[in-house]
Amino acid sequence: MPELVVSDTVDAVATVRIDRPPFNAFDTALRIELGEVVRAISDDEGVRAVVITGGATAFAAGADLKALSVMEYEQISVWNRALQRVFNDIAALPMPVIAAVNGVALGGGMELALAADFRVLADDAVLALPEVQLGIVPGAGGMQRLRRLVGVSKAKEILMSGRRLDAREALSIGVAEHVVAAADVVTHAQALASQFAAGPxxxxxxxxxxxxxxxxxxxxxxxxxxxxxxxxxxxxxxxxxxxxxxxxxxxxxxxxxxxxx
Incomplete structure (x- = not known):
């Protein structure tokens, strides 16, 4: 079976790439594999900065709705708690973490990006927490982390509408730190990570x-x-x-x- 998460470390920078075509939607296998990679990085003294990225058209497009649609209360509680744990582990990594976002980052994909310390977006990237349009809410940290970045009122407006943010708006409200050409997203994030890796x-x-x-x-x-x-x-x-x-x-x-x- 092909790896769903590929990690490569060069000069103390670990680049983690999610690879579950077509849109890197989270299912149980992807969640487990990402968690294993994150734990390995946490234990690796040779890693001093991390870049997390996806594909050219999708950073990550949230949860696999087909899998979630058949879950009942207990099942979704267990599944969501496990996904929260992975994103919390990313946020708790002892080194700087940069999300390099190409394409779409929707639902759980945006929650993953928010778990990083910094976000580098392609100029055509689109982010959203659209769960309200499904009659639910983000459950893997998106509401709490968004509020900490943009403030109470702006977070409520984004979450209650479920609307999409383009890269420029994300930059202007503090969701992103850098916006670059799509072809340069990963290299820009890696260059930033290299600066941190050379730091104290x-x-x-x-x-x-x-x-x-x-x-x-x-x-x-x-x-x-x-x-x-x-x-x-x-x-x-x-x-x-x-x-x-x-x-x-x-x-x-x-x-x-x-x-x-």
Whole structure:
């Protein structure tokens, strides 16, 4: 059986490609395979940034509705909980994760993109959470993550209408960070990932942890977390490399991942 998820690591950047034609719709097999790949990446010390992408015409088109249409309450609860877990595992990866979105990202496909830290969209990409038009709602994190990106009112408007977002609107409201030509989406995302991979691993991890965990925490809780994260970074080689390089060569010249002099 062909692999539904292909992962390849080059220069500390893991590129994960979903390959379930024609539209990369999620079924149980794809969900299981993606989860296995994500867990392997989480355990791989050689991976320092991740790019997730799909095909030329579809990043991912949500759940396989034929499979879902015959499910009852208990079955959909189990299935959705498992998909949530995979997307949560992606969001919790300790390194930067970039979704490189070509074509359509609908339903669960948009939820997958929202689980990444950053989104690079093709200029002709289309995103939507259209579940309301089926009489249901997104269940794999889309509602919560969209609200955190665009705010309460805008999230309600997008979710209650189920309408589509083109790339330019996604960029303007904060759903995407970059919009590029369709042919350049993956290479642009990989170039961005390479910049992160060359950066200070533990400082990047600390930033991700602070922003993600502090988003809904009281300010005092967030400040205490930041204090502890900063103190912990002073025990890392990257801190020594960064500060030594600043004194010797100026800001922005550090070669992280090397042994401090």
């Amino acid at each position: 691993r533990f400082a990047l991890q600390a930033i991700k942890e602070s922003i993600d965990l502090g988003a809904d925490s009281p300010l005092a809780t967030g400040l205490a977390m930041d204090k502890n994260l900063l103190a912990g970074l002073f025990a890392t080689d990257d801190r020594k490399v960064g500060i030594n390089s600043f004194f010797d060569h100026g800001l922005g010249k550090a070669r992280f991942g090397t042994t401090p002099e």
